[in-house]
Amino acid sequence: MKLYEGNMYWPKTKKSIKYDSLNADIDTDIAIIGAGMSGILCGYELAKRGHEVVLVEAEEIAKGSSSANTGLLQYSSDKMLYEFIDELGKENAVLFYRMCHEAMKDLKALSEKLPERGDFVTRNSLYLASKIEDITKLKKEYKALLENDFPVEYIDSKALETDYGIKGTEAMLTKEDAEVNPYKFILEISEEAVRLGLDIFENSKVLDIDKSDDCFIIKTKDGSIKAKKLVYATGYKANDYSEIKDGEINRTYALATEPISGDSWKDRCLIWETARPYFYARMTEDNRIILGGEDEEKDSVTNSEEKLQKNTLKLLEKLTNLFPHIETKIEYSWNAVFGESDDGIPFIGQDTDDKDVYYCLGFGGNGTVYSMAGSKIIADLIEGKSNKYAHIVSLDRQG
Ligand SMILES: Cc1cc2nc3c(=O)[nH]c(=O)nc-3n(C[C@H](O)[C@H](O)[C@H](O)COP(=O)(O)OP(=O)(O)OC[C@H]3O[C@@H](n4cnc5c(N)ncnc54)[C@H](O)[C@@H]3O)c2cc1C
Structure with a gap:
């Protein structure tokens, strides 16, 4: 495959090591x-x-x-904690999220032993409500995380616009996440x-x-x-x-832009959203933007240049919708298979x-x-x- x-x-970004x-x-x-x-x-x-x-x-x-x-490291899973609570019961759901939070701390500790830390940098993650109806979901998740002592903050529409320049929705900020060059x-x-x-x-x-x-x-x-x-x-x-x-393989798209010269967004936080499949964004150490998403129910990669270009341009358009002040071009683009369990x-x-x-x-x-x-x-x-x-x-x- x-x-x-x-x-x-x-x-x-790094010379390979031969074994x-x-x-x-x-x-x-x-x-x-x-x-x-x-x-x-x-x-x-x-x-x-x-x-x-x-x-x-x-x-x-x-x-x-x-x-x-794409190197986004987060303690939150694609499935929200409250959804896991409904499926697994509170004890196991919270334990699973604790496992991920603890793994975040272990990844950080390991990065500190490495000469260049694998470009690991602690970041917050901005989890956006993709549509107004998802705000209820996001609030429910915020409550579940807060009640179980996970580091989280709620961002209302006013603060989201003032601090992040994002209009018309609300978000949740999970803390102690990170970016890495995998x-x-x-x-x-x-x-x-x-x-x-x-x-x-x-x-x-x-x-x-x-x-x-x-x-x-x-x-x-x-x-x-x-x-x-x-x-x-x-x-x-x-x-x-x-x-x-009990798993399935899908196809996903990603890109890295050329390095940008102006401002990006507050704290270079990781960005993702409640829609499924979701769009996500992060910055790199050399000031590029990495975007991912546009998942398709296909269990193999495509070698169609046209399809790759079409889907990665859609990702870039989503970035521009979010941050109209950012002007940039795609420098790297790829598609890959992606495994998920049921x-x-x-x-x-x-x-x-x-x-x-x-x-x-x-x-x-x-x-x-x-x-x-x-x-x-x-x-x-x-x-x-x-x-x-x-x-x-x-x-x-x-x-
Ligand atoms: C586009 C994309 C974006 C992603 N973004 C993120 C993200 O932001 N954050 C995140 O946490 N995860 C992300 N993931 C998921 C992440 O990439 C995977 O979880 C991770 O790569 C899995 O690592 P692995 O070691 O299990 O698999 P791999 O990196 O694929 O390693 C498995 C290795 O096994 C080797 N192998 C297989 N069969 C044999 C054999 N018979 N003999 C010897 N060797 C063999 C393969 O050659 C391969 O090198 C993303 C995945 C994709 C595709």
């Missing part, structure tokens, strides 16, 4: 398949805890969906993880896996890994291996049949936050420790 198509921005391919038969305790955000965070966490870990990647590190990622973040984490003992092999596609005598033999073209535990961090390609079926919760945890197999799959708009939470959950499960969030995201959760 092709994960994206177009002219990507993040890979232009060897696997060309020997090696032994380890834990093998992780896939070196995107999920695989690198699992590898880092396990190496930090002193485990012997090997990370194996079919292509280049950080060049899967993680490099198409490509740079992964590469910087990889160097830190290697220092902690992680072995990384690129250009080494896993072709076959056998299990005998309680050990996995993971075969690539020129080598093999013998491992006691196996973690799948294969992203949206997960279905090649697993029985995970219940809005990622798939993280132990295989239902084989206790030595684990999954950390970045399904959902909040994929990076889920990958971070997943790395801690999987490390705890591997160590036989309890984890208070594991039952919510587990593969055998009750839907």
